[in-house]
Amino acid sequence: MTSTAESHARTTGPLGGIASAPPATRAAALTARVADGHDGDPVRTTAPFTGQPVGTLPQATDAGARAAFARARRAQPQWAALGVHHRQRVLARLHDLVLDRQREVLDLIQVEAGKARLDAFDEVSATALVAAHYARHSARILAPRRVAGVLPVLTRAAEIRHPKGVVGIVSPWNYPLALTAMDVLPALAAGNTVVQKPDNQTALSALWLHELAQEAGLPAGVWQVVFGRGSRIGDAFVEESDHLCFTGSTPTGQDLAARIAPRLAGYSLELGGKNPMLVLADADVRQAAAGAVTACFASAGQLCVSVERIYVHEDIRAEFIREFVARAGALRLGAGLDYTAGMGSLTSPEQLATVSEHVTDAKAHGATVLTGGRPRPDVGPLFYEPTVLTGVTDRARLFREETFGPVVAVYGYSGVDEAIARANDTDYGLNASVWCGDTRAGRAVAARLKAGTVNVNEGYAATFGSVALPMGGMKRSGVGRRNGADGLLRYTESQSIAVQRGLRLRPARGVPATVWTRALTAGLRALRRLPGR
Template structure:
């Protein structure tokens, strides 16, 4: 960067200072490059600038991808077990440095400390999962062949090459490295474009990866104008992972398709929460708090639509309102506050607009409904709306803010119908004292993940199970075997023990055809007997 290194000014009560952030920013982009243009990074809690990052151009991305491709050669030659050892060391380092990562997350996002904690716990667990299970998942597999004994087949999983990751600001640790970790274990290089609001958490994790033994340059981070740099990444990589809105996701998929590269997209959600008539009211209300107001509602898995059986609707609503009104706003670097700041003015205004539109159309504000500038510039009260018309903004669009809409339903069937009446299908939750009954409801919901008696964490933390969306909530899956095999090209190696499969010299074709048909029919019958 062309800017002068700043003084070691302490940033609030955190473990970070401007000199440390400046040093991290030097890791951005291709090596040996000075950047004349920079972009500010501000702290949402007070809207003050904390650092600057370079604004790269397309040529910089081109060089970054090529340098990553060169560096990844050494990494690819390492065995799966050796790469897994690096991830294990990385998991230990991420856990060891949790305190400073918490500070950095809060500094960049304005989250409450409790909500930031979820990310710092997730990354080591995710790395440990793939370090443990990944080598087995990607081991060369024997497959059935058409003619046993005479032929054999096996599949090996080769890395794609360079994986591009475009990650959002709301979960800058998790939604970058939940994708980078399996991509790396599979032997790929990674070019990561974090949101320019939150680059430093990704930079710090990349630094810890190299400390754990990842060869320098296998992960490269690029920053700059989102559409420009994001598009440049898609043009140059071999696989693309994107997390963001459905609108942008469609553009990403279109560009990836033109380049004939595969992609996985986790996109918007408008997630339902179904509360059946036999629930523990207090527990369900606590789940609604977590599902609706974690990270100030800036969560693609958030429950924005809550359907409650009419027999318990009044009691649930009263409990939900009471618990919501007891939440404390703030982003102190201690575990004192329940709900943190929104990321910026745009997100704050979107929430304001959704609430105002619903109220103007006849909705009732049961709790919240106000910005809180005395706490910080982008704080908004956790808000509960009822009687929300189906045509109003919070009924039709993802709010991505601390807003929950509560509606009574007459039966589980009605709740399922309303839950499925959406263009999205990322996450849902079902609440019942009878888990078997809840599962029966869950199976009928059109969603990539359905959680029972928990809003989203039980699904996200199931690292061995796939996570992703249906409809306009995305394509592809992260987590589990599906989450690592997407970063590979399966290669079939088929072997004949008898030479070319076909007519044999010296044997009449008619005799060969008769014998080959008999063997084929016998093999079919044996296969059918084994079913």
């Protein structure tokens, strides 16, 4: 990386003007890490907690973004040649650096995204888990895989994996550290190079991880970071990526998929969700209510897997609502860079507008607000209270549209089949949650839900933190999976190699086809009975 972008880096005072925030010089140093080609008009970012300036980010041109891809393509063969064990050691060192220097990035995440500090720590822990997982398991997952050949002993068959080349990654603003790690690190572990476009609002958190990766031994040029609007540099990502990884809205993901299709290049998309939580009749009400507070209001509801719909059995509905509303109403809103706040801020004026519009519309169509339901400018410009509604009808936007904020609707149900049907009655299928006393019954319910991840007696953290499990969406919630073996193998091309010895797979000269086919038929019958076939 070069420092030619330093002239574009501008900050005003401490980040966001918040006491104890990282100094402006730190923001400038991180911003200076972006690659050449950032000659577009710079963009100023502001802190959600205060609305005050954080810094000014350089913006790439289309030519600059394509130049980053060219540099990454030149660096890729050498990076792949270093071997998977070398790459694992880089990730292991990165894991240690992230944990050792977490305080710095906790401040960055809070200042850029407006999160409560505990929610910011979720990103640190997720990043460490992902780095550790691929540092330990990449070699095993990528190892050549022997399979049964067509003829025992005589056919030696194996599957091997090759890196795709250059992976383009478009990262969202809501989980700038964790989602950078979940997408970038396995791409690097597989032997690819990466060009990443983080969202301008939370770019410093991604740059912080990039800096630590280079300290851990990642060669220059292997992971390129570019800033810019999709309207300016989106074509470069669509046209230059050997695999494109995108996290964001469903309409944007559909557009990208349509544009990539003519190139026959690979892509993985994590898109929207309208995630349900089912509280079964035998659930512990207090535990379910406490779990719902985290599931609905962590990161102010700006989490792709957060819960926006709760279905509670009628036998315990009133008790659950009392407990849940009391806990939600007791959440402390705050903007400090410490662990005192229960919930932070929304990240952008656009999110505040969406949340406000959804609640107002739901009320206009007969919904009742049990707690919350209003912005809190007295705390900060983008704060909105944790909000619980009942009586939301199918005429309200909130009923089906993703809100992506601290708002949840609670519904009652009489039978499990009804609850499952209503939970599945959505175009989305990203995450779901089931709360129960009998976990065997809970697992059975979970298996009937149309969602890529389902948590039993948890909101989202059980699957989110189990990084050996794949994570992704069904229906309009996405294509492909991150985490686990799938999260690594999506960045590879499989190649099958079979070596034939001795007997040919066609009749030898002079052997009639009728004799050959009868013999082969008998052989096929025998093969079916062999173990491992």
